[in-house]
Amino acid sequence: MALRYKVLALDLDGTLTNSKKVMTPRTRETLLRAQAQGLKIVLASGRPPFGIKPIAEQLELRKYGGYILAFNGGAVIDCSTGETVMQRVLDMSLYPYLYSKAKAGGFNILSYLGDDIACEDTGDEYVRYEARLNGMGLRKVGNFLEEINFPEPKFLIVGDPARLAVLEREIAGHMEGRMSVYRSEPFFLELLPLGIDKAGCLDTLLKRMGHCRGDLMACGDGYNDLGMIRYAGMGVAMANAQKEVREAADHVTLGNDEDGVAAAVENILLQDWLVTRQPHGKNLTSIA
Numbered sequence: 001m002a003l004r005y006k007v008l009a010l011d012l013d014g015t016l017t018n019s020k021k022v023m024t025p026r027t028r029e030t031l032l033r034a035q036a037q038g039l040k041i042v043l044a045s046g047r048p049p050f051g052i053k054p055i056a057e058q059l060e061l062r063k064y065g066g067y068i069l070a071f072n073g074g075a076v077i078d079c080s081t082g083e084t085v086m087q088r089v090l091d092m093s094l095y096p097y098l099y100s101k102a103k104a105g106g107f108n109i110l111s112y113l114g115d116d117i118a119c120e121d122t123g124d125e126y127v128r129y130e131a132r133l134n135g136m137g138l139r140k141v142g143n144f145l146e147e148i149n150f151p152e153p154k155f156l157i158v159g160d161p162a163r164l165a166v167l168e169r170e171i172a173g174h175m176e177g178r179m180s181v182y183r184s185e186p187f188f189l190e191l192l193p194l195g196i197d198k199a200g201c202l203d204t205l206l207k208r209m210g211h212c213r214g215d216l217m218a219c220g221d222g223y224n225d226l227g228m229i230r231y232a233g234m235g236v237a238m239a240n241a242q243k244e245v246r247e248a249a250d251h252v253t254l255g256n257d258e259d260g261v262a263a264a265v266e267n268i269l270l271q272d273w274l275v276t277r278q279p280h281g282k283n284l285t286s287i288a
Contacts, residue, residue: 003039003269005217005234007209009069009202010261012045012055013133014221015238018257021133028058030262034269035064042205044069044198046184046224048112048154049077051134072184072224073201074153074192086204088193089151094179098155098171098191099145105167107159111148113139120144126158126187154192161186184224199227217268219253219261221245236264 218232229235237249254260
């Protein structure tokens with residue numbers, strides 16, 4: 001049986017992984033079965049590559065020719081070859097401004113060096129959370145601006161959510177038209193090259209793979225998934241997704257603690273269900 005959708009883009013946190021940040025055996029087995037039928041999987045996350053690779057290995061993406069889309073689209077890795085096939089980096093001339101704003105506000109700014117997170121304060125609770133989330137080590141640097149003197153795809157400013165929201169507005173206003181600024185979590189402020197998002201990156205990757213958006217099914221839960229949910233031929237939101245994401249989706253599946261990705265793949269891809277969309281193109285029927 002031919003799969004209706006040839007490519008599956010999966011967000012990680014809040015989508016593919018449960019609240020314990022692990023992928024369940026049922027979800028893994030379902031995705032391996034789908035790949036055996038020809039499905040290509042793209043793990044699409046704001047995480048750095050190092051934080052995504054363990055899940056790629058569990059899903060055997062090297063064997064099945066899948067991809068890692070890291071930094072929300074800042075870098076794409078072909079798992080079959082290990083090659084970075086797409087990458088965008090920050091404008092280094094913006095580093096001093098970003099660093100000075102973080103320091104002035106008493107925030108920690110961090111970057112990623114191989115399997116380590118580099119920052120000035122490795123005791124920061126939010127830095128340590130990011131390290132645990134990605135299974136990365138911590139590297140203390142004396143002066144961030146002096147140490148990180150090379151092109152990087154992403155910086156992260158971390159700190160108290162209320163104060164970080166103020167900083168977000170200030171940096172976003174100053175950097176409008178020069179870089180992308182948004183919060184992936186209340187305590188994480190993402191700083192990325194202008195125009196970087198999952199949807200745009202997937203559009204380029206699909207063309208490289210010889211596919212179109214109609215061949216794509218995408219699953220996500222957060223605001224940084226909204227673009228790819230709208231872009232995909234089949235956009236699936238988790239039951240635990242933000243309200244705006246659920247409203248934009250073609251379907252809402254079970255939550256990430258209920259094997260929602262497995263349910264969506266089984267019911268849409270493997271069972272070849274016939275889906276009838278509402279006139280405006282979006283159907284909020286839940287998948288059980």
